[in-house]
Amino acid sequence: MQAEIAVAEHPREQAINIMYAVQGHYGYLPDEGLLEAAELLDLTPLELEELATFYDFIYRRPVGKYVIHVCDGVVCWMFHENSVFEYLCQKLGVCAGEISADGLFTVLPTACIGFCDHAPAMLVNGRLYGPLTPLLIDEILEKLKTEYCDLVVCK
Amino acid sequence: MPKLIIDQRSIEVPAGTKVIAAAEKLGIMIPRFCYHPGLGSFGACRMCAVKFLEGPVKGIEMSCMEDARDGMVVSTTDPEAMEFRQYVIEWLMMHHPLDCPVCDEGGHCLLQDETVSGGHGRRRYLGHKRTYHDQYLGVFVQHEMNRCIHCWRCRNFYQGFAGYRDYGAMQIGNRMYFGRYEDGPLESPFAGNIIDLCPTGVLTDKPCRFVGRRWDFERAPSLCLHCSLGCNTTGSARYRQMWRQEGRFNEMVNGYFICDRGRYGFAYESHPERPRRARVAGLEVAWAEAIQTAAEKLSQIAATAGPAAVACLGSARSSLETQATLQRFCRALGWSEPRYFSVPSQERQVKAAIARLEAPLAVSLREIETADFVLVVGADPVNEAPMLALALRQAWLKGGAVAVLDPRPVFLPFEFEHLPLAPGDLEAALEALTAGAGGTDLLAGGSPWPLLPKIAALGRRLTQTQRPVIVCGTGIVRESTPGLAADLVLRLREAGLNAGLFYLLPGANAFGAGLLSPAGEGLTPLMEDLETGAVKALMVVENDPFWDYPDRGRLVRALDKLELLVALDYLPSPTVQRADIVFPTLTLFERNHSSFVNQEGRLQLAPPVHLGGMPMAQISPEKHPPRTFLSHIPGGEPRTPGEILAELAAAMPAPVTLPGDDLWDWLSRKNPVFANIVSLFESPPGARLIPEAVPAGTFSPAAAPAAAERPPDYLELLLVDLIFGTEELASYSKHIQPAEEPPRLRMHPADAAKLRLSSGDRVALRLLGGTLEVDLQVAENMAPGVLVLPRHRQLNWRLAPDYRVMVAYGDIVKVEA
Numbered sequence: 004m005q006a007e008i009a010v011a012e013h014p015r016e017q018a019i020n021i022m023y024a025v026q027g028h029y030g031y032l033p034d035e036g037l038l039e040a041a042e043l044l045d046l047t048p049l050e051l052e053e054l055a056t057f058y059d060f061i062y063r064r065p066v067g068k069y070v071i072h073v074c075d076g077v078v079c080w081m082f083h084e085n086s087v088f089e090y091l092c093q094k095l096g097v098c099a100g101e102i103s104a105d106g107l108f109t110v111l112p113t114a115c116i117g118f119c120d121h122a123p124a125m126l127v128n129g130r131l132y133g134p135l136t137p138l139l140i141d142e143i144l145e146k147l148k149t150e151y152c153d154l155v156v157c158k
Numbered sequence: 159m160p161k162l163i164i165d166q167r168s169i170e171v172p173a174g175t176k177v178i179a180a181a182e183k184l185g186i187m188i189p190r191f192c193y194h195p196g197l198g199s200f201g202a203c204r205m206c207a208v209k210f211l212e213g214p215v216k217g218i219e220m221s222c223m224e225d226a227r228d229g230m231v232v233s234t235t236d237p238e239a240m241e242f243r244q245y246v247i248e249w250l251m252m253h254h255p256l257d258c259p260v261c262d263e264g265g266h267c268l269l270q271d272e273t274v275s276g277g278h279g280r281r282r283y284l285g286h287k288r289t290y291h292d293q294y295l296g297v298f299v300q301h302e303m304n305r306c307i308h309c310w311r312c313r314n315f316y317q318g319f320a321g322y323r324d325y326g327a328m329q330i331g332n333r334m335y336f337g338r339y340e341d342g343p344l345e346s347p348f349a350g351n352i353i354d355l356c357p358t359g360v361l362t363d364k365p366c367r368f369v370g371r372r373w374d375f376e377r378a379p380s381l382c383l384h385c386s387l388g389c390n391t392t393g394s395a396r397y398r399q400m401w402r403q404e405g406r407f408n409e410m411v412n413g414y415f416i417c418d419r420g421r422y423g424f425a426y427e428s429h430p431e432r433p434r435r436a437r438v439a440g441l442e443v444a445w446a447e448a449i450q451t452a453a454e455k456l457s458q459i460a461a462t463a464g465p466a467a468v469a470c471l472g473s474a475r476s477s478l479e480t481q482a483t484l485q486r487f488c489r490a491l492g493w494s495e496p497r498y499f500s501v502p503s504q505e506r507q508v509k510a511a512i513a514r515l516e517a518p519l520a521v522s523l524r525e526i527e528t529a530d531f532v533l534v535v536g537a538d539p540v541n542e543a544p545m546l547a548l549a550l551r552q553a554w555l556k557g558g559a560v561a562v563l564d565p566r567p568v569f570l571p572f573e574f575e576h577l578p579l580a581p582g583d584l585e586a587a588l589e590a591l592t593a594g595a596g597g598t599d600l601l602a603g604g605s606p607w608p609l610l611p612k613i614a615a616l617g618r619r620l621t622q623t624q625r626p627v628i629v630c631g632t633g634i635v636r637e638s639t640p641g642l643a644a645d646l647v648l649r650l651r652e653a654g655l656n657a658g659l660f661y662l663l664p665g666a667n668a669f670g671a672g673l674l675s676p677a678g679e680g681l682t683p684l685m686e687d688l689e690t691g692a693v694k695a696l697m698v699v700e701n702d703p704f705w706d707y708p709d710r711g712r713l714v715r716a717l718d719k720l721e722l723l724v725a726l727d728y729l730p731s732p733t734v735q736r737a738d739i740v741f742p743t744l745t746l747f748e749r750n751h752s753s754f755v756n757q758e759g760r761l762q763l764a765p766p767v768h769l770g771g772m773p774m775a776q777i778s779p780e781k782h783p784p785r786t787f788l789s790h791i792p793g794g795e796p797r798t799p800g801e802i803l804a805e806l807a808a809a810m811p812a813p814v815t816l817p818g819d820d821l822w823d824w825l826s827r828k829n830p831v832f833a834n835i836v837s838l839f840e841s842p843p844g845a846r847l848i849p850e851a852v853p854a855g856t857f858s859p860a861a862a863p864a865a866a867e868r869p870p871d872y873l874e875l876l877l878v879d880l881i882f883g884t885e886e887l888a889s890y891s892k893h894i895q896p897a898e899e900p901p902r903l904r905m906h907p908a909d910a911a912k913l914r915l916s917s918g919d920r921v922a923l924r925l926l927g928g929t930l931e932v933d934l935q936v937a938e939n940m941a942p943g944v945l946v947l948p949r950h951r952q953l954n955w956r957l958a959p960d961y962r963v964m965v966a967y968g969d970i971v972k973v974e975a
Contacts, residue, residue, distance in 0.1 A: 046323075047324055047339070048339040049323065049324050049326050049338055050323055052326075052328050052339050053327060053328055056328045056330065057329075057330050
């Protein structure tokens with residue numbers, strides 16, 4: 004990480020990459036990780052926190068193995084028959100941001116993911132899914148639960 | 159200059175003016191939250207929407223984001239724009255808790271005003287409101303995040319304008335949170351400004367919490383006396399007590415903002431031990447009796463030992479009226495001329511600076527913001543004159559560069575070049591820069607001074623600029639330094655640059671004191687007169703030598719020889735406690751108008767905020783107005799020194815009437831710089847008491863630049879200022895005291911290594927007057943060969959003969975725990 008920062012013209016440029024790297028290590032960005040990253044980047048904790056909490060894909064609290072980012076964009080809302088978000092929460096027995104009992108899933112809304120032609124859509128482990136129906140969601144969850152795959156932190 | 163029409167009225171404004179500012183010039187206040195003239199435009203709140211009817215932009219746009227351009231026709235009252243603004247204010251109010259009755263901002267709240275003016279009266283949103291946890295932000299600022307409307311002003315000031323990095327905006331969208339990473343005091347000494355800036359009650363003044371509504375206060379324009387810059391403030395008093403100070407706009411001095419020392423330093427005014435009654439020999443007596451006793455004793459000493467045996471000591475914190483009246487009084491009675499400084503080196507530095515400040519050279523604080531290169535010599539802006547640091551940052555934000563030549567570990571909230579030069583080397587560097595600006599090749603002589611190439615490089619950069627400013631301090635420098643700084647400015651002007659000069663002085667009215675002090679070395683230092691017994695009676699007017707005289711032992715021995723000590727003051731100072739006769743005086747907030755001259759010679763008037771008297775809280779603990787009626791104000795005995803001196807003169811056995819002619823006439827006969835001041839109230843705003851003409855350059859031939867010689871195995875101890883804890887008035891303020899940092903002795907790592915000391919060690923410092931124990935901090939960014947010690951309230955530092963002394967290695971010892 005230090006090498007990455009060293010090549011940058013301003014250390015701040017590397018803030019996102021460093022936060023992702025720390026998140027890859029811990030599964031989320033814990034306080035001690037943020038403090039350490041801030042020190043490496045020559046930023047105050049507050050300055051890094053401003054960036055960390057701005058982005059949907061940086062998790063400041065523990066999350067499940069898979070974070071389901073449900074598109075909160077206008078087009079997706081137009082195509083919802085029943086709310087995808089609520090269906091997922093109900094299915095997994097969680098509220099937004101919580102970890103499901105098996106430790107696998109966290110459901111979060113996200114800004115438009117650009118998959119409007121397949122609305123309603125969601126993003127899990129770096130893959131886009133849509134158009135979603137309850138049936139399809141069940142299938143996807145089942146597959147994620149049973150099949151092995153490499154974890155994608157950022158894509 | 160673009161010309162545009164706003165609401166059927168045309169106006170021409172300078173290019174780059176925003177439409178919202180152009181409208182303001184016409185007296186049209188377009189509603190706004192995020193826009194502030196001191197901070198600029200951000201386009202965050204969407205409240206200033208207007209309709210552009212004709213011209214390069216059409217339709218609804220934000221007036222703070224559009225530059226005024228030719229041909230624009232703008233309507234601020236177009237129904238479409240009004241409807242837009244109505245929706246915006248409804249959205250902004252959606253989560254607002256509507257807790258105005260218990261909110262300190264209620265009554266002067268921009269959000270209240272614009273909710274009403276925007277036409278939003280009925281709440282349609284019935285859902286849950288968003289709530290936050292508040293943070294502890296230190297002793298000055300109260301946080302109440304639920305009221306926030308996300309205008310960004312606080313963050314834009316804190317990080318953008320002031321450059322501090324521990325307060326900001328976290329989260330996104332509706333969840334956005336303005337605060338710190340975690341609870342804790344705000345690190346910026348300018349944090350109080352976010353209280354003034356917050357358009358609603360998120361950030362409120364903690365010491366003034368739950369004290370009153372705006373209309374409950376007596377409010378008046380006032381001045382800050384906590385450094386020499388003379389920032390403008392608005393004071394609020396209630397129940398005979400000052401509660402709050404806010405920044406007041408002054409185009410030439412402080413702009414919109416002030417520092418926290420100026421904002422919260424006022425509480426000396428309501429110090430519980432402040433002298434309120436005349437005292438003779440420690441006992442409170444009737445006013446007339448004290449006057450009679452003082453007049454008798456003073457005239458008796460003058461009669462037996464000669465009039466020169468009675469001396470007066472004025473001060474650099476008194477108003478110009480007090481300073482001048484004191485001089486008139488002494489002359490009328492034939493006593494020796496009053497002194498205004500108890501530290502002779504300070505007096506000489508101030509006079510050296512004033513002698514060289516002329517109108518074409520002097521720049522104001524705000525003019526520094528437009529400089530393209532600022533060279534700061536022997537000054538630590540954040541600690542000595544905090545608002546200067548913000549002015550320098552504005553210059554830097556506009557592309558200017560700042561270089562600091564100072565031995566101390568100087569911090570500024572932006573990138574700057576720091577050459578840590580010891581005093582002595584500073585002067586050599588100034589001479590070298592002057593020679594360099596005159597075309598001398600500094601490196602030709604092959605001087606062994608290792609820092610010379612850096613100084614030469616600085617000099618080359620300096621000559622390539624157009625509007626450089628030289629800032630020169632008077633705290634730790636030699637007495638010749640102000641003159642050398644002026645030489646450099648004159649030489650730069652000869653080279654065709656529009657160079658400016660800016661001094662810092664010790665004391666809010668040090669300039670006035672310097673103007674009235676006799677020229678040259680006319681007087682022997684007061685301390686010597688006291689020691690030889692030449693002075694037998696001393697009258698101290700609003701001064702406290704116990705505060706600033708560096709050698710306490712010598713001071714006490716000298717005062718012991720006195721037959722009579724009379725003190726006139728509003729502080730419960732050691733001098734007042736020691737004095738045989740005490741007359742309480744008024745602070746600048748009370749009853750009378752007073753004027754002060756800031757460090758660039760600017761004469762500024764401070765009207766009274768309230769009538770004075772004992773604060774209600776000190777008379778009736780439940781803060782209820784008294785239930786009995788009196789014909790006088792309780793505790794209202796203090797008078798101005800001018801009134802007291804006139805009473806004293808009249809009570810003398812051979813009564814003297816002070817000349818009745820106008821003070822300003824008298825002053826202008828004395829010194830021509832006063833000539834353009836007709837009277838206090840008619841003086842042109844921004845009049846400066848400095849001569850117009852530039853005398854011909856008087857350059858001393860520059861010696862070959864070389865580092866100053868210093869004895870080996872010695873360190874030079876500098877007694878310096880800190881933002882909190884070293885300034886006299888603010889140190890009596892109960893609001894400032896909890897914000898003080900513990901004082902530390904600072905030392906360069908090379909010296910620390912030689913002495914085998916490290917950060918955190920407790921160190922005993924043996925000085926002439928005794929031993930002082932203090933914690934050590936090793937600082938990389940300071941000059942080697944120098945010790946830096948704050949003249950801190952909590953520290954018994956008054957053990958040295960001057961503010962700069964040499965300390966042998968052997969006299970710095972580690973104290974084992």
